[in-house]
Amino acid sequence: MAQKPSVPRGTRDFSPAEMLRRNYIFDIIRRTFSIYGYLPLETPAMENLSTLLGKYGEEGDRLIFRILNSGDFLSGLEPSALAGADSASLASRFSEKGLRYDLTVPFARYVVQHRDEISFPFRRYQIQPVWRADKPQKGRYREFFQCDADVIGSDSLLNEFELIRIIDRVFSELKINVLINVNNRKILAGIAATAGAGDRITDITVAIDKLEKLGSEGVRQELLQRGITPDVIRRLDPFLSLRGSAEEKMTGLKREIAASQEGLKGISEMEELFSYLGMEPSQARVELDLSLARGLNYYTGTIIEVKAADMAIGSICGGGRYDDLTGIFGLPGVSGVGVSFGADRIYDVMLHLGLFPEQTGASTEALVINFGRDELPEQIKITAALREAGIATELFPDAVRLKKQFSYADAQHIPLVIIAGSEEIKASQATVRNMKTGKQTTVSLSALPEFISEAKNR
């Protein structure tokens, strides 16, 4: 026999059982986005390379999957151009399109392209796969799904507030306990400036970001290694030791970075955000985490990160405010803020903690046994009546041995089997077998749909 076919490295099939569980997650996210007034958007899998390149840094450019031009892609190329070429320059001759790398850049491209049709503030959500030519490893795939909600064209911190409400609602519906950490890039800039190293914000925040892992002393070592002078490190000290509630931290901060206008602006933004959170408290704890420093390449204000409380798996959702996303496409001065849910990690958390409801494991609720030609008209009628009542039902297509039909129901986790042989049909009845308990109940044919609906909801 031939070798079994397979999928490309880093990609996955989603079996029916996995799909049902994934849809459970996606449905809750989608419903929540929609309740908060976000509207669905989809963009093509392929984008022009001019849209994608230069948006994700050098490393990102390298990780974009490129699509070979169709037809005769060599036409117009001199043989000599081929002979001495390197991969990178040749790739740009062969290829004009690439696969979507994230949902943010296509969104920015969409907003600029359709700005005349859009009413701002524009709230959209987008749930689609993205592709990255990363080295595949456990939990890291070359095709994975992002679930993004962004609002563009409004500076208001009410947007941040509502995105945190969305996060809270999604995870509380999924029954995942989370910690929501927030910070503000302007505060980080204020800290760096106060310490006398405003130009070293990235090195400083990358080191501070490791506070939880390395402790204060470890962070000091890390800062030294990054060439931050002992003087600056000493001035950073008070920030590393700030403790307490968001309010307490901000009171301390205001004193320390009083000289930085930008830093004070960051604090006042966070105060406003926490005042909104006070008006409608969330289920999850929301903390001001001064060491939170993700996405500093593009975030300009609020930074948000969500971690599962009961499993160490890194961030399962994150986001922030970016002041000039569409500027790269020629539409400057439009502020946006968004969050992105990591569907794959959320899936792993739910599986690990056993949080999927049992019924997501099977979507077909009843199997009608096929007894063959003579009983078929009645079995078709039974099947039709159940479907009419909204019950996902199969009629076994072949009149094979009962044992085989029962094994099928078992393997497919179909909870109920309807047995209506000639004797039952004569009595206008059917026997319903609960595949889990083995219990059999005789039900009149007319009452069958109602009986199954009730059994299903129990």
Added chain:
Amino acid sequence: MAQKPSVPRGTRDFSPAEMLRRNYIFDIIRRTFSIYGYLPLETPAMENLSTLLGKYGEEGDRLIFRILNSGDFLSGLEPSALAGADSASLASRFSEKGLRYDLTVPFARYVVQHRDEISFPFRRYQIQPVWRADKPQKGRYREFFQCDADVIGSDSLLNEFELIRIIDRVFSELKINVLINVNNRKILAGIAATAGAGDRITDITVAIDKLEKLGSEGVRQELLQRGITPDVIRRLDPFLSLRGSAEEKMTGLKREIAASQEGLKGISEMEELFSYLGMEPSQARVELDLSLARGLNYYTGTIIEVKAADMAIGSICGGGRYDDLTGIFGLPGVSGVGVSFGADRIYDVMLHLGLFPEQTGASTEALVINFGRDELPEQIKITAALREAGIATELFPDAVRLKKQFSYADAQHIPLVIIAGSEEIKASQATVRNMKTGKQTTVSLSALPEFISEAKNR
């Protein structure tokens, strides 16, 4: 200003308004598949070229989008290999993966790869985009969606019957009047054999397929042009003139092709299928159309085609039985049957005939006016209460002029606007403005969610 960015030729963005309409179609198709016991499956956008190539004919191979190997794809290639190469042979050195061209081949690959985990008969549905490097034109895209349901591992014609029931239910829920035409490849083979040209089945059926367009005389000319001898054409004559119901046609056919075992098998299959259709009649007319000859490369039994009755747009759904789909991947002898809904054409039909329900145009149901800081706590409360009641609600994020907030509601087709300024709040009331009629109603804050829910369902 820079040039507006755009999407690659033949691809599309789906705006929120389009997404809501598309999801209306997808939801009905998905729900129907599920009620009939089909389970969701998804496969990766990329497949190995070894999976894709050679499955769609020479033309198909040419239309597959290929993905450039990541990293240094030139490594191991001699410069001399580059200099003299043509596009096709070079492509195979640079590229090991391609984008999914349809959903059927990935499904066959999945079944073979996972055959030890699958219980047969395996019913799956799959709704995903596919990509083809076709020349874009009106109604033909390089990225488009297919909605497939297939059952594999059962010969029973009950499967065909149920797929026709699915077609009938989907289009009746979408309110599209359709004609469902069926035929059987074995009958076509029987006709060709009876006419003495069994080896010319493709030429004969391609010509007969034009009966509706060209009439009997036109078909005779077409057959002549294809090199079919006048003798054979004369013997085809009785088939071209068969009229009447499926039963009448089959009675006539049985007489004409009595000598073809294969042809008689085809007729008996169709008789069985029509007997099932008699047990549970469909809303749409199901006809035996002897000129239906689609997919002859792979269909081996039943052939199904669906056309909109009220708009000339070609086939909007089609399918059939294939006896050896998984054979190409090393698992022979497994019969399958499936149908595929063409989402893009269905969308066009619905738009053209005005069949989308009005509410698919907007998903956000209420906008709460933002009066600024002082009233904000109350407005956050109102917004939260509406969302709690399942009403998709926006709180305008900025306290800008009322006029601007109303224009936004208008542009976004948000039907209801909630006005709760300081006066209203003092009286524990809000004013609800119906944006369509302009009618304003004063409602107590506690009754607001119920009022909006009722207004929404009216």
